[in-house]
Amino acid sequence: MADYLFGPVMSSRLGRSLGIDLLGDRICSFDCLYCESGPTTQKTIVRREYADSGIILAELEKWLNDNQGDKPDHITLGGEGEPCLNLQLGKIIRDIKKIEPDIPLAVLTNSSLLGDPQVRKELRNADVVLPSLDTLVQEEFIRLNRPCAGLDIQEIARGLEAFCKEFSGRVLLEILLVPGINDSRENMEKITVFLKNLDHERVDLSVMSRPGAHMQLKTPDHETLHRWQKALHTPLTGAETGTGPGTRGRAASVSTIMDSIRRRPQTLEQLCSALGTAPEETSAMLDELVQEQKVRALGHRKEKFYTLKEF
Ligand code: SF4
Numbered sequence: 334m335a336d337y338l339f340g341p342v343m344s345s346r347l348g349r350s351l352g353i354d355l356l357g358d359r360i361c362s363f364d365c366l367y368c369e370s371g372p373t374t375q376k377t378i379v380r381r382e383y384a385d386s387g388i389i390l391a392e393l394e395k396w397l398n399d400n401q402g403d404k405p406d407h408i409t410l411g412g413e414g415e416p417c418l419n420l421q422l423g424k425i426i427r428d429i430k431k432i433e434p435d436i437p438l439a440v441l442t443n444s445s446l447l448g449d450p451q452v453r454k455e456l457r458n459a460d461v462v463l464p465s466l467d468t469l470v471q472e473e474f475i476r477l478n479r480p481c482a483g484l485d486i487q488e489i490a491r492g493l494e495a496f497c498k499e500f501s502g503r504v505l506l507e508i509l510l511v512p513g514i515n516d517s518r519e520n521m522e523k524i525t526v527f528l529k530n531l532d533h534e535r536v537d538l539s540v541m542s543r544p545g546a547h548m549q550l551k552t553p554d555h556e557t558l559h560r561w562q563k564a565l566h567t568p569l570t571g572a573e574t575g576t577g578p579g580t581r582g583r584a585a586s587v588s589t590i591m592d593s594i595r596r597r598p599q600t601l602e603q604l605c606s607a608l609g610t611a612p613e614e615t616s617a618m619l620d621e622l623v624q625e626q627k628v629r630a631l632g633h634r635k636e637k638f639y640t641l642k643e644f
Contacts, residue, residue: 337384337412338392339592341405342599343607345570346463346505346537347439350607351405352596353393354412355425357384361414362445364479366547367509369597370413377418378445378481380452386421390428397433403609404436407461411441412596418446423455430458437461445484448492453499461503464493468515469523477514490527497532504533507570510540510561512553525564537570538562587618591641594628598640 340352360383364373393408408429410416417440419425429438437460444464446452456462466489468474474486497504508524510516528536538561540552553561562568589608593599601619605612619639622628631638 335392335396335588335592337389338396339412339596341607342593342597343603344407344409346507347409347461348406350407350409350439351396351436352412352593353389353408353410353425353429354414354596355384355389355410355416355419355422356412356414359413360418361443362418362481362484363415363443365443366477366479366514367511367541373414375414376479376481378484380418380420380446382420383414384419384421386425386428389425390432393429394432407437407439408433409439409441410459415443415445416440417442417452417456422452423458426455426458439463441465443478444489444493445480446492447496448488450495453492453496456496456500459502461505462496462500463505463507464496465507465509466490466493466524467509467511468520469527470515470517470520473515473517473520477511494531506531506533506536508536508538508565510538510553510558512551512557516553516557516561521561521564528565536565536567538565538567539570587622590615590618590622590639591627594639595641598631598633598638600636600638604639 337354341349344350359373360375361373362378439461440459441463605615623630
């Protein structure tokens with residue numbers, strides 16, 4: 334099994350995305366109620382070399398070598414925590430662009446470190462940055478994102494603004510709505526004003542579409558979603574449907590499946606579509622892994638998700 338490379342996974346925002354985990358564990362400055370990686374085990378705002386950049390690059394080179402002619406839509410830095418916490422972020426981005434200049438490099442971030450000019454500088458060579466900002470109301474921020482002590486959402490928003498001014502690539506902002514927590518009128522009005530001055534390409538409004546750290550979370554009602562969509566002039570980002578399973582006909586392997594669902598719960602269709610494996614073979618392997626209790630199968634909104642997590 335690879336330590337840091339996983340997927341590709343299907344992403345509604347990035348297409349078929351080859352994931353690179355820059356932490357190697359659930360290390361994050363937040364502990365969001367909806368986190369699909371499960372509860373954060375190390376909550377920190379301290380930057381360190383959490384994952385070895387040499388191993389990361391070697392894994393990527395091997396994958397590209399083994400999968401020539403099978404280019405994902407993006408290479409994405411993300412994984413089980415906040416990638417900007419890795420002190421080697423800038424070097425890793427530069428080196429990936431040297432190894433594979435043609436595949437757009439994306440970075441997922443919760444925005445918490447964008448107030449640091451050094452982090453903003455390190456992100457400069459990425460092609461796409463996908464920051465999240467769920468709320469501008471401090472009480473909602475604490476309840477939903479459960480950040481490290483002392484983090485202030487207004488300061489984070491200022492960091493995001495500064496980043497957007499300096500960055501020349503694409504910025505796709507994400508807001509995830511959880512009913513009764515951050516779908517308030519106060520938040521909607523604050524975010525609407527904030528977006529007017531934010532230099533960004535697009536805002537994606539999303540709702541929980543797969544099992545998260547807290548299964549009891551629900552999606553906002555139709556009326557609330559409509560109100561937000563109208564205020565933000567944005568459609569709802571769809572869940573990854575995983576259409577076209579197995580079209581590339583690659584052989585499924587236990588390690589590739591395990592690496593992928595370790596970071597993100599997925600349905601059979603999503604796995605096959607992203608990995609390019611045949612449904613029958615992948616399904617048989619998943620059944621076996623479930624029987625051996627190496628993988629869990631969870632029902633969520635009439636779909637069956639496979640995961641390694643104890644949600
Ligand atoms: S959802 Fe993202 S920001 Fe929130 S705890 Fe998980 S990895 Fe961290």
